[in-house]
Amino acid sequence: MSNLSSTVPVKLVYKTLTPSRFERARVAVFLGSDEASRVVAREIADLIISGHKEGRKIVLGLATGSTPLSVYSELIRIHKEEGVSFSNVVTFNLDEYHPMKADDIHSYHHFMQVHLFDHVDIPASQIHIPSGSVSSAEVDKHCREYEAKIKEAGGIDLQLLGIGRTGHIGFNEPGSAARSRTRLVALDAITRSDAAASFGGEEHTPRFAITMGVRTILDAKRVLLLALGQHKASVVKAAIEDEPSPQVPASFLQEHDRAEFVLDHAASSELTRYRTPWLVGPLEEQGLTWDERMTRRAILWLSKKKSKAILKLTNEDYNENGLQDMLRVHGSAYDANLAGFYQMQHTITGWPGGRDPKKSRPGDAPVRPLKASSADIFPKRVVVFSPHPDDDVISMGGTLCRLVDHGHEVHVAYQVSGASAVNDEAVWRYLSFSKDVGLVSKQSEQTVKSLCSEFETTGQIKPSAEVWRWKGLIRRNEAAAAARICGVSSEHLHFLDLPFYDSGPVRNRKLEKQDTDIIQSLLKKIQPHLIFAAGDLDDPHGTHRLCLHALRNAIDQSKQDAWLKQSELWLYRGAWAEWAPDEIDMAVPLSPQEVMRRRSAIFKHATQKDQALFLGADQREFWQRAEDRGSKLAASYNGFGLAEYEAIEAFKRLSPEDFLTHIKL
Numbered sequence: 001m002s003n004l005s006s007t008v009p010v011k012l013v014y015k016t017l018t019p020s021r022f023e024r025a026r027v028a029v030f031l032g033s034d035e036a037s038r039v040v041a042r043e044i045a046d047l048i049i050s051g052h053k054e055g056r057k058i059v060l061g062l063a064t065g066s067t068p069l070s071v072y073s074e075l076i077r078i079h080k081e082e083g084v085s086f087s088n089v090v091t092f093n094l095d096e097y098h099p100m101k102a103d104d105i106h107s108y109h110h111f112m113q114v115h116l117f118d119h120v121d122i123p124a125s126q127i128h129i130p131s132g133s134v135s136s137a138e139v140d141k142h143c144r145e146y147e148a149k150i151k152e153a154g155g156i157d158l159q160l161l162g163i164g165r166t167g168h169i170g171f172n173e174p175g176s177a178a179r180s181r182t183r184l185v186a187l188d189a190i191t192r193s194d195a196a197a198s199f200g201g202e203e204h205t206p207r208f209a210i211t212m213g214v215r216t217i218l219d220a221k222r223v224l225l226l227a228l229g230q231h232k233a234s235v236v237k238a239a240i241e242d243e244p245s246p247q248v249p250a251s252f253l254q255e256h257d258r259a260e261f262v263l264d265h266a267a268s269s270e271l272t273r274y275r276t277p278w279l280v281g282p283l284e285e286q287g288l289t290w291d292e293r294m295t296r297r298a299i300l301w302l303s304k305k306k307s308k309a310i311l312k313l314t315n316e317d318y319n320e321n322g323l324q325d326m327l328r329v330h331g332s333a334y335d336a337n338l339a340g341f342y343q344m345q346h347t348i349t350g351w352p353g354g355r356d357p358k359k360s361r362p363g364d365a366p367v368r369p370l371k372a373s374s375a376d377i378f379p380k381r382v383v384v385f386s387p388h389p390d391d392d393v394i395s396m397g398g399t400l401c402r403l404v405d406h407g408h409e410v411h412v413a414y415q416v417s418g419a420s421a422v423n424d425e426a427v428w429r430y431l432s433f434s435k436d437v438g439l440v441s442k443q444s445e446q447t448v449k450s451l452c453s454e455f456e457t458t459g460q461i462k463p464s465a466e467v468w469r470w471k472g473l474i475r476r477n478e479a480a481a482a483a484r485i486c487g488v489s490s491e492h493l494h495f496l497d498l499p500f501y502d503s504g505p506v507r508n509r510k511l512e513k514q515d516t517d518i519i520q521s522l523l524k525k526i527q528p529h530l531i532f533a534a535g536d537l538d539d540p541h542g543t544h545r546l547c548l549h550a551l552r553n554a555i556d557q558s559k560q561d562a563w564l565k566q567s568e569l570w571l572y573r574g575a576w577a578e579w580a581p582d583e584i585d586m587a588v589p590l591s592p593q594e595v596m597r598r599r600s601a602i603f604k605h606a607t608q609k610d611q612a613l614f615l616g617a618d619q620r621e622f623w624q625r626a627e628d629r630g631s632k633l634a635a636s637y638n639g640f641g642l643a644e645y646e647a648i649e650a651f652k653r654l655s656p657e658d659f660l661t662h663i664k665l
Contacts, residue, residue, distance in 0.1 A: 020280050022272040025240050025253055026260040033228040033264040034070060040160070040224055040262055041074035047158055051088045057126075059090045059150075061159035061217070062116075063170075064108045066542060067226050068160060069115060076119040086120040090153050092146075093129040094161070094170040095211040098139070098184060100132030106199060107132060130182070130210040143182040143210060150216065159220035163227050166190050167235045167248035171211035176249045180213035214252050223259035225250065229545070230536065230577070233270040236263060241272060276301060279322050290329045292343060297582035298323055299340030300640065309641025310341045344640055347587045352399050352651075353380045353408045353530060369586050369653065374566055379408045380529040383522070387534050387547040387574070389418045389479035390605040394626050395572045396532060397486060397598030398590040399649045404487035411526055413494040413519075414479055415547040416501035417472030426607045427470055428455040472497070474607060482604035485597065494522055500546055511546055511553070519554035527563035535571025535652060544574055555656050569659055570651040575622055578629045578650060581636055585653040589645035590630065599623050 030036040044060065051058035062068070078084050093108060102109040109129050117127060128149055134142045150156060161169050166188050172180065173188040186208055196202040217223065227236050239250035240261055253259040273280045277288055278298055288294065303310050306317050315333045318326060330336035346368050354370050356378045374380070382403055386392035392400060392412050403410050431448050434440050440448050447466075455461050476495055483493055498515045523531075533551055534544050558564050570586060573579055590598070602623040603609060609621055620628070630647030638644040 020273055022241050022280065024242075024244075024251075027240060027263065027268070027271075028260060029263045029265060029268045031265050033266075036226060036228065036262050036264050037068075037070035038074050040226055041071045041078065043224070044071070044075060044158060044160070045078045045082075045084055048084060048086060048089060052085070057088050057090050057153070059092065059153045059155065059157045061156040061212070061220055062091050062093050062112065063160050063162050064093065064095070064111045065162050067162035067228055071160065071226065072116040075116065079120045086122045089120075089122050090126040091122060091128060092150055092153070092156060092212075094217075095209050096130040096132040097206040098132045098134075098208045098210050100206060102129075102131070102133060104132075132210065136184075139184045139210065143184070146182045146210075146212075147216065156220035158222045158224065159217055161217070161223060161225040161250075161253075163225055163232060163235060163239065163250045164188075164191055165194065165231065165235055167239055167250050169214070169217060169225070169250045169253075171209040172214050172217075172249040174247045174249065176214055176246055178218070178244070178246070178252050178255070179215050181216055182210065182212050184208055184210055214249055218252060218256050220256075221258065223253060223256055224262055225253060225259065226262045227267040228264045230266040230269065232267045236261065236267050237270040237272075278325065282325055290326060292339075293582060295326065295329075295336070296340050296343045297580075298326055299336060300344070300581050303340075303640055304636075307639075309639070310344070311337050311641050313337050341641065344581070344637070344642060347584050348637075348642070349586060349588060350402075351406065352586060352588050353382060353403045353406055354378060356407065371568055374529055374568060377529055377566070379406075381526055382408050382410045382530045382532070383526055383528040384410065384412045385415060385519075385531070385533040385547065385551060386412060386479075387415050387544045388421070389414045389475040390482065390602065390608055390622065391534050391544075391574055392479075393482045393486065393598060393601040393605075394575050394622050395534065396588075396649050396651075397482075397601050397626070398594045398630075398647070399532075399588045399651075400488070401486045401594060401597055401601075402588065408530075409492070410488055411492040411494060411528070412479075412483055412488055413496055413522055414476075415496050415498050415519075415550070416543060417495075417497050418475040419468050419471035419502075422471035422474050422607050424455055424459070424461040426474060427461055427467060428452055430470070430474060468502070475605075478605045478607065482601040485601040485604060496522065498547070498550060500550075501543065509542070509546065511550055515546075515550045516553040516557065519550055520557050523554055523558055524561070527561075529567055531567060531569045532651070533569065533571055534574050535654075536573040536577060552659060555659060559656065564656055567656060569654045569656055571654060572649070572651050575625055578633055579652055581633075581640070583652050584650045586651040587633075587637065588649045588651075589634070589643070590647040590649065592646045595627060595630065595647050599627065602626065 030039065048058050079086060093112060096108045097106065100107045104110060112127075112129065128146070130146055131142060163169060166174050168174070168176075168188065168191065171185050171187060171191070173185060173191065176185075187206065192202055192205045192207070196205050199205040235248065235250070238248045239253070242248065242251060244251045244254050253261070268274055273286070277283060277286055280286065283289060283294070299310060299313070302313060302317060302321055302323060305321065306313065308317070313333050313336075315327060318324065318333055318336065326336055327333065330339060349368055354375050354377065357376050384392050384396065384400060400410065400412070428451070431452055435445070435448050435452065451461050451467070461467055479495075480490060480493060496518050498518060500509050500511050500515050503509055533548060535548065536544060555564065605622075609623075627647065630649060633648045633650060634645040637648060
């Protein structure tokens with residue numbers, strides 16, 4: 001048992017992992033990201049305290065990016081509220097972009113000052129960060145000197161890491177050797193794409209960085225890799241369960257005796273012990289049961305593995321694939337198959353808001369999976385929360401149209417302006433058009449001419465509050481045009497412009513009370529029967545996460561309101577992923593005509609069509625990804641032996657109580 005796992009208070013631990021045959025590294029899993037970050041910060045603080053007692057300096061290896069921010073916030077709190085001095089700390093940062101001036105707001109020098117060093121008492125002489133200003137001719141010498149300084153300090157006592165979607169640690173991209181030392185590296189395309197929003201586009205994102213090498217990291221006495229969020233789950237699984245490989249540099253941590261992966265539940269969700277726990281051993285020995293969700297997950301897994309429809313699975317299929325216990329529970333493959341088949345069949349509905357009871361006819365299929373208590377309420381008041389101005393039509397455009405067509409009162413709440421995803425060329429086009437047709441006032445004429453000239457000369461427009469506002473208005477009008485395609489009336493469109501989004505650079509954004517109050521006010525005004533919200537947390541820059549957190553806070557503040565007791569909450573996924581079939585509670589099938597209508601709505605977001613940010617390795621446009629996702633899900637249902645559809649949009653149900661209790665952000 002590692003130090004971290006053995007010292008964590010039991011109440012914070014979601015699951016302390018006893019090593020199984022699947023995990024090749026030590027792992028600690030926490031229910032939420034805050035708990036995981038607090039425990040990492042506490043180990044660092046305890047190490048610093050022990051250094052004071054022993055009269056020695058503590059050498060920390062530090063990381064940047066969004067993952068360690070909550071760790072640094074907690075360390076600052078410990079310093080200020082608990083009086084822990086950091087005067088005995090020596091730091092070495094993992095990396096820095098190259099070329100990059102130290103005072104540039106994009107530099108990791110600036111990041112560390114803003115998020116840690118300006119708030120604690122580490123002497124400046126004890127802070128070390130690779131220089132992005134060193135000339136190309138001097139880079140190799142600088143890297144050797146950096147290694148020498150680490151050695152002179154006595155080596156790193158504790159190295160803090162994050163993990164990139166490519167599996168990189170520091171900027172050790174796929175292909176990095178286990179023996180590598182501090183050096184200049186070319187950045188992977190996915191890494192640059194993930195950073196593009198901070199730099200105003202991929203074309204402005206650095207192509208190189210100086211990074212500690214894999215061997216430099218492995219030389220640390222203790223290594224903690226912190227991974228948070230669903231979008232890290234697949235690479236975390238590869239790093240922990242696959243053979244060590246240069247293609248996933250984080251997997252080399254398996255070779256370190258005191259390295260540990262510290263995960264929140266979302267980041268751990270693809271590990272074998274969570275995704276397919278029956279392969280680890282009997283469920284009861286793991287504190288699990290064959291409940292409905294687990295039964296469905298196992299049957300769908302087996303159906304896919306055997307390429308058989310659910311009702312065609314045999315006793316032999318179950319026995320040969322580690323599911324003997326399920327046969328013991330259900331008695332036979334026939335009975336188990338029926339349980340899984342009916343569960344999936346009952347997710348399908350053409351009436352996501354319920355049917356008008358006055359128009360019901362004998363023989364109509366039951367309206368499921370809505371709660372019985374709300375099934376007969378008609379028409380329903382519906383609120384669709386869309387983090388960005390296009391998430392509604394990308395992720396549930398067909399369902400949105402269906403709800404309107406069925407006569408429900410449908411509102412769409414756009415939580416942020418989406419201004420950061422509008423490039424300067426779009427602003428130039430709109431300004432040029434307005435100028436040419438004489439729509440620019442005399443007071444603004446000179447400003448508009450200047451901005452147009454600036455773009456035509458440099459290809460960029462200098463950021464300002466006014467330009468940011470214009471970008472937000474462009475997105476607002478696109479959203480209104482898309483909603484019109486879906487039939488949502490303009491008076492039912494709510495542009496919330498949550499303040500957190502406009503508060504500064506992406507990685508500095510934090511929720512404030514005002515964000516929650518805005519959402520709560522809307523909920524109180526509408527008192528919806530159905531709430532749809534983006535439940536995926538895969539957005540690489542956290543907007544979806546913060547928007548869902550703001551909704552959670554608003555529901556928490558409304559939990560005593562009578563309307564909430566009749567309300568249902570349905571979560572959809574964003575553009576990056578779909579719910580796994582075993583997690584789906586409502587599947588809305590779409591006709592070819594509805595798919596085309598959704599596509600038309602997505603096309604109204606013209607500034608996002610040609611090139612949207614955060615694409616990663618996926619270069620398809622949003623409408624292509626939405627259609628591919630919907631058709632693949634429909635094909636999955638068909639493969640399970642259910643009906644064949646053109647496309648399906650999927651939702652996961654959470655009661656407001658479960659939302660407050662179990663969703664950890």
